[in-house]
Amino acid sequence: MSISNRDGILVIGAGRSTYHLHKYLSAYAEKHDFTLTVADIDIRAAESMCFGQNSVAVQLDISQEEQLHKLLRSQKVVVSMLPAHLHFEVIRVCIDIGIHVATASYLNEDVKNLHDLAKGKGITVLNELGLDPGIDHLSAVKMIHSIQEQGLKVTHFESFTGGLVAPQYDTNPWKYKFTWNPRNVVVAGQGGIVKFIQEGQYKFIPYHKLFRRTEVIQIEGYGKFEGYANRDSLKYRETYGLNDVLTMYRGTLRRPGFCKAWDCLVQLGMTDDSYELPRVDQMTHRDFTNSFLAYNPNDSVELKLRQYLKIDQDESDLWERIESIGLFNSEKIGLTRGTPAQILQHILQKKWALEDGDKDMIVMWHKLKYSDEAGQSREIHASLVVIGDDERATAMSKTVGYPLAIGTILLFEDKILERGCILPVSKEIYNPILTELERYGIRFSETEVDY
């Protein structure tokens, strides 16, 4: 393989879970002798993610247009690992200069509106190429296409992903620790109605019911999980070529019992991010909890909470989860201000931080139903489990970083011909990425289920 163009690759963002992205790209840059630039607003973060001799760390504030332009000029592909709301500006400039872009973030309306511009300029902006979104698309669409190519019809599609802690290390009653952005966990499910289609019927779940409408999923060798629905399962029907599918449901996996306990926090109002509480600097965990309960001079906060949420005496697993996060403690929160969601996150981080030696785990599960030649319903399950190696080489870093790095190289090697702002759902993209992922142990196991 020869590199037709000696221009470089720039990765903006060197956060903790970009480890494999940088590892993979730096090995590639070294092999092909071009410069991989690692930029971050924090130069030390950038330096820590420089692995080969061809990697160069740069301090970059993307609001400094001149510096950004100068840096971009020598690139062929830019990978943006910025927070989602900061992508747009970088993508706009890249299209303008004529640079391909790859990100692991959701394709939003603003970026979508750049599609024609990018296409006109012969530029590809490859979005949603991480884990979820990312590997879910690659693997789902490959399965769907292979059924459709036999002239058969996919009638039902369900898909769940979870970023969890590996079994041996799930040592708290929730069997959960923060392996990814804690804020996303705390506000999960907010910001829009949850909608999906089941057996041809549209279904809608308000946030305050979301964590009580779970499904149980069993994965060979890893036990049971429970899944709650993602916000908008409908939007991928077209992307996946499943316009008249009867069931389309995408969800998030947790260990059994998590969702019912989490719902208690939702019911109390602790996940609300829309207003700040007063007097946070003087507040204890217990005061925080009591803010959401009726005033009563005689009853304990514990009893008021039990009665309010109707937690019976014999629901000891649920109660143990509630107690375990320290909601009744008299310790100070330790923030000067904050929304309920920010305060809850802070309290949870005291208990749910990964400890030395803890390993994380990624679980993904698809279920497809289709009609075979005889009109008989058939069902396939596909599952992926990835365990992290250590605190740095996490499963999250692998499953986000590898597909994005491989996709970036496809762009760099001009192997993706589709132009505009696209998702990784065409053969030219998903086949090479899935094949390469298998080399790193990211491999689905499929089962045909008796139906």
Place this chain on the structure above:
Amino acid sequence: MSISNRDGILVIGAGRSTYHLHKYLSAYAEKHDFTLTVADIDIRAAESMCFGQNSVAVQLDISQEEQLHKLLRSQKVVVSMLPAHLHFEVIRVCIDIGIHVATASYLNEDVKNLHDLAKGKGITVLNELGLDPGIDHLSAVKMIHSIQEQGLKVTHFESFTGGLVAPQYDTNPWKYKFTWNPRNVVVAGQGGIVKFIQEGQYKFIPYHKLFRRTEVIQIEGYGKFEGYANRDSLKYRETYGLNDVLTMYRGTLRRPGFCKAWDCLVQLGMTDDSYELPRVDQMTHRDFTNSFLAYNPNDSVELKLRQYLKIDQDESDLWERIESIGLFNSEKIGLTRGTPAQILQHILQKKWALEDGDKDMIVMWHKLKYSDEAGQSREIHASLVVIGDDERATAMSKTVGYPLAIGTILLFEDKILERGCILPVSKEIYNPILTELERYGIRFSETEVDY
């Protein structure tokens, strides 16, 4: 009394419940021989609210600046009965030209920001002068001031208002009919956290718990009511001169059982106004209900709803309320599109419309605690009940229209000296209005309660 200035009064808005406002002002205009202009975008509405020979109907589209300016030029006071979000522009122009304004709407941030401008121009914008907000302020502040003037301290304040149907006519299981804007009833409690202070402790109720945290209130001769909390009870602490009050709680009254049944609709997600449902034109009431319930090919919508909301077999009053609004009917909704809240409103309007001969009822109730000279706690209750005369002369129209009309005349007669964007909480405003209201049977009865 002489009218120092023969300029006119303009009322913008001639909706159904402006009857007494126009009645009162037209009698005044006739007595003092000046022109009362009644403007509405619908000229027939304006004409229907012209009562004396001094009233003139005008068709007005407030977005037509030139026409608005021309009309304003001959006015001394403008009353805006526009929807709340349309006030700002009219108020801005009035301040600019030098015209006082009165409204029955909440003083919002935009209007508040005009305070200095209005003050500088010597203009008064008198806000929140209807029923609630309006009579609640007048009556509460009068009670509070009379206690404070004795050198005593108000420690607790609670206030509830309800726009209901009069006892004889409350002929459905909810004992509720729409006597006011139905949309406000359907989305009540949304758009911000519910907060109040109780015994010095700040309390917060998320929307999905609001209708389960009610208080029961008994009013002599009218039986029991239940109250749920208004959004922000805290903001009137300063307005009422109660900065260090221990309890400050404002709420809305319904008949007992309403709130628990309403909560079922909230739990299902039927009051959500943030997204549109698909295929509404083909939808029956039953389909609508089923959109919020899990798919199951065998169970009935009724049973799924019972199970989801944990409505036991013996909760027959609650179940009767749910059934009575037709949620399980197979009739078409009759809209082509809509949010859940819009659809629910449409369904409820089929059942909760006032019938010929129905009378409405306004109920207001205050509870104050204060410490007497001996440091002893004392408690006063004050209640107001107003029953409508007929479909046109409703209690709502009286209790919104009279205070606003009387306040408008105070402005017209230069009897209000306070300038800027203000609330009706000073003696010069509440005393004359409350005195005049008594002539129309709007009179509180106070009781000192043993404590």
